[in-house]
Amino acid sequence: MIPEQLEYILLAVYFISLCILFVYGFHGYIMVHLYRKNAHKTPPDKTLQDSEAPMVTIQLPVYNEFYVLDRLVRAACSVDYPREKLHIQILDDSTDETVERSRFLVEKYSAEGFDIQLLHRSDRTGYKAGALRDALPQAKGEFIAIFDADFIPPRDFLRKTLPHFSSPDVGVVQTRWGHLNHDFSLLTRAQAIALDGHFVVEQAARNRSDLFINFNGTAGVWRKQCILDAGNWSDDTLTEDLDLSYRAQMRGWRFVYLQDVVCMAELPGKMTALKSQQFRWTKGAIETARKILPKLWQSDLPLRVKLQGTIHLTNNMVFPFILLVALLNLPTMLLKNSDSPYSLFFAVCSFFVLAFFGSFLLYLHGQKEVYPDWKSRIAYFPVFLGGSMGLSLNNSWAILQGALKIKSPFQRTPKFNIEGKNGSWNGKKYQGKETALVVLELLMTVYTTSALGLAVYYQEWAALPFMSLFAFGFAFIACTSCQQAGWTPERLGVALKALVTGRRKEPVTTP
Numbered sequence: 001m002i003p004e005q006l007e008y009i010l011l012a013v014y015f016i017s018l019c020i021l022f023v024y025g026f027h028g029y030i031m032v033h034l035y036r037k038n039a040h041k042t043p044p045d046k047t048l049q050d051s052e053a054p055m056v057t058i059q060l061p062v063y064n065e066f067y068v069l070d071r072l073v074r075a076a077c078s079v080d081y082p083r084e085k086l087h088i089q090i091l092d093d094s095t096d097e098t099v100e101r102s103r104f105l106v107e108k109y110s111a112e113g114f115d116i117q118l119l120h121r122s123d124r125t126g127y128k129a130g131a132l133r134d135a136l137p138q139a140k141g142e143f144i145a146i147f148d149a150d151f152i153p154p155r156d157f158l159r160k161t162l163p164h165f166s167s168p169d170v171g172v173v174q175t176r177w178g179h180l181n182h183d184f185s186l187l188t189r190a191q192a193i194a195l196d197g198h199f200v201v202e203q204a205a206r207n208r209s210d211l212f213i214n215f216n217g218t219a220g221v222w223r224k225q226c227i228l229d230a231g232n233w234s235d236d237t238l239t240e241d242l243d244l245s246y247r248a249q250m251r252g253w254r255f256v257y258l259q260d261v262v263c264m265a266e267l268p269g270k271m272t273a274l275k276s277q278q279f280r281w282t283k284g285a286i287e288t289a290r291k292i293l294p295k296l297w298q299s300d301l302p303l304r305v306k307l308q309g310t311i312h313l314t315n316n317m318v319f320p321f322i323l324l325v326a327l328l329n330l331p332t333m334l335l336k337n338s339d340s341p342y343s344l345f346f347a348v349c350s351f352f353v354l355a356f357f358g359s360f361l362l363y364l365h366g367q368k369e370v371y372p373d374w375k376s377r378i379a380y381f382p383v384f385l386g387g388s389m390g391l392s393l394n395n396s397w398a399i400l401q402g403a404l405k406i407k408s409p410f411q412r413t414p415k416f417n418i419e420g421k422n423g424s425w426n427g428k429k430y431q432g433k434e435t436a437l438v439v440l441e442l443l444m445t446v447y448t449t450s451a452l453g454l455a456v457y458y459q460e461w462a463a464l465p466f467m468s469l470f471a472f473g474f475a476f477i478a479c480t481s482c483q484q485a486g487w488t489p490e491r492l493g494v495a496l497k498a499l500v501t502g503r504r505k506e507p508v509t510t511p
Contacts, residue, residue, distance in 0.1 A: 007335060011345060014328045017321040018352045024318050025355025027311055028362035031205045035365065038208035043256055046163035047156070053085045056158055056221075057141030061091040061131050063124070064430060065149035066098045067417040068266070073105045075152040077114055080159060087140040088116040091131040093124045096429075115140075126235035127410030128217075133233040139224065148218035150266040150415040152180070157263065161221050164256045171226030171253030172245070175219045175261040176200065180419045181269060187480065188267040190384040191274065193377065195267075196366035200259065207257035211308045212249045217241035219263035226253050237291060238410060239284025246292045246309070250299055259370075269418050270425050271481045272432035275394050277413040282316045282395040286402030289313035319395035326389065326444065326470050329463075330451040337458045350462070359385070383476070386469040390477030393441055434485040436498045441478035448474050 058076050062069060076088055088109075092102045099120055106118045119135050126133060132146070143162060147153055154160075161173040176199045182192045199216075206213045215222070217240075227233070230248035237243045249255065268274040289310075296309050336346050363381055367374035401408060414430035417423055425431070448470040455467045481487075 007340065010328060010331055011335070011342065013324060014332050015345070015349065017324040017328070018349060020321045021318055021325065022352045022355040024311070024315055025358045027315075028355075028358035028360075031202050032361050032365050034209045034211075035201050035205035038205070041208040042204075042260075043164060043258060045260070046160070048159040048162045050082050052163075053082050054143060054162065055085050055087065055141045056081065056143045056145060056162070057087040057089060057139040057224075058145045058147065059089045059091055059132065059135060059139070060147055060149070061093075061128050062098065062102070062149045063093045063128075063412050064096050064098050065094070065415060066096065066101060067428060067430075068149050068415045069098055069101050070105065071152065071417065072147065072149050073109065073116075076147065077109050077112075077116070078155055079153055079157055080155045083113060083115075086115065088114060089135050089139065090116070090118045091135050092118060092120045093127075093131055094120075124410075126233075128412075129233040129235040129240035132240070133235075136224070136227065136232065142224055144222045144224055144227065146218055146220060146222070147263070148265075150413070151218050152264045153219070154261070154263065157261065158221075160261045161258065164258070165221075165223060167254070169252065169254050170256055171223050171230075171248050172215050172255045173221045173258060174203065174213065174215055174255060175258050175263050176203075177216070177219060178262040178264040180264050180266045181421075181423070182267070183421050184267070184269050184418055184423075186380070186383055186476075187271065187274065187387075188269055189377075189380040190387045191267045193363055193366065193380060193384040194388070196370070197363040198366075200366040200369050201362050203257045204259050206308065206312070207255065211305055212246060212312065213255050213257055214242045214245040214312070215255070219265070223253075229253070237284050237287035238280050238408075239288050242285060242313075243288045243291065246288070246296070246313075250295065250301070266415050266418055268413055269416065269423075270414070270432065271477070271484050272434055273413050273425075275391070275481075276411040276432060278391055278395055279398040280411055280413075282319065283398035283402040283408070285313060285316050286399050290402070290405075316395060316399060319392045320399055322389055323392040323396050326392065326448055326474075329467065329470065330447070330454060333451065333454055333458065333460065333463070336460075356466075382469065382472075386473030387476055388473065389470050390441065390473030390475070393437060393444065394477075397437065434481050434487065438478055438481045438485075438487070441474055441481065445471065445474040445478050 058079070060072055060076060062072070065072070073090065079086070090102050090106065092099055094102070102118050102120070106116050109116045119138065121131060121134065124130065136144070143165065145153070145158065157175070161175065164170060164173045177195055179188070179192045179195070181188050183189070203213050226248050227244070230244055230251050230253065233240050234243055245255070268277055293310060293313060297306055335342060360381065363384070364378055367378045371377055414432060416425040416428050418425070448467070452464070452467040452471045455463045
């Protein structure tokens with residue numbers, strides 16, 4: 001029997017969590033509305049002529065990218081642009097044989113007439129932000145195009161993007177990410193849906209509505225003057241791209257988003273890679289929100305820009321509340337099916353299901369707008385939604401660290417040169433490590449599956465889809481993590497003991 005006072009606390013936390021999830025979920029309706037309302041404001045297609053070509057520097061920040069470095073440099077050198085106006089920098093902070101490969105590629109393409117240089121740092125001060133900042137004084141270009149190691153810029157990338165800098169107040173042109181290995185696995189299919197929702201709908205909707213967007217760290221072009229005017233790259237957050245984007249826009253620079261210019265990229269095919277990427281993005285966004293939001297609200301910008309900026313910078317806050325709902329589903333179900341007088345409370349809570357449809361509508365548009373086979377793609381939406389629930393532990397830990405100002409190194413996402421259904425990460429370097437957090441994910445799998453069973457027992461049919469998603473999500477994340485890491489029950493026991501004692505008897509790494 002739950003004490004009455006504790007019942008009130010549980011229901012209050014449950015209700016607040018649902019309210020917060022409703023706000024962010026309902027925001028999907030707003031994004032779709034803005035996207036459709038301002039569809040006529042799509043930037044026109046333009047193509048740069050040789051006579052108009054400014055000096056451009058392409059920066060390629062890499063760190064231990066042995067498997068994809070050749071592909072990256074080859075694509076950069078294949079960009080259709082006057083060679084005398086093109087400068088390429090490989091910003092290589094690698095600590096392995098990638099450095100030697102970079103030297104070889106610089107020699108090779110220099111012999112072919114390219115103006116290409118290697119900038120290798122002996123330490124990673126500032127990580128990617130530090131590399132970009134240190135290289136900027138040597139950049140010859142008036143404009144700086146940036147591509148991460150997992151990207152392949154199309155040949156016409158510069159000819160399609162540079163004409164949009166015709167107005168002197170344009171500081172950035174960002175393009176859409178495509179997916180080289182969408183069909184590789186359930187994991188990559190789910191990621192593709194998530195990214196398409198952002199790049200197809202959110203970025204376009206905000207940009208067309210004169211709201212703030214962000215440079216996504218890659219597949220875009222900066223005006224060098226904009227970087228300097230906004231205070232240059234800073235390494236005090238893990239998302240230097242988001243941070244500089246807001247600082248630049250608050251200085252009055254405009255960003256242009258090109259939905260129809262697509263830069264293909266490799267999605268993480270391994271769970272440890274996805275977790276480290278999600279951790280970095282989530283923690284960095286909270287660090288940036290803590291840094292930027294006070295300045296944003298003190299500015300003279302319109303209220304709608306401030307409100308949308310707040311939602312944009314804090315949208316990862318959904319993860320702790322997803323986790324809270326997952327934990328509270330079971331006790332609240334017990335309360336609902338007891339003799340307690342909370343029928344009105346639970347009737348009101350059923351209203352929050354509308355938030356789910358807002359999210360679904362956003363991601364549905366993300367598929368319909370750009371893919372002829374959108375029906376087969378959106379069928380994986382439950383995998384994406386369940387996977388997001390399963391990642392709530394990983395990402396909540398990132399938010400907690402970001403909120404408490406706990407510093408952590410920039411963990412880059414390993415790439416393995418996987419395209420289409422081909423390729424594999426098995427037997428390659430950069431496998432990463434699985435942490436003891438996977439034990440909690442397994443425990444959450446058991447817990448949410450128990451809640452699902454309870455829903456069946458009480459015949460709570462309306463709750464079954466969501467209970468099933470929670471159980472599937474934690475099981476998908478936890479079991480995939482264990483399977484890919486080769487964890488045995490004995491190894492799980494070691495991890496559990498490490499989690500309880502706070503100490504490790506042996507490294508918890510992937511073989």
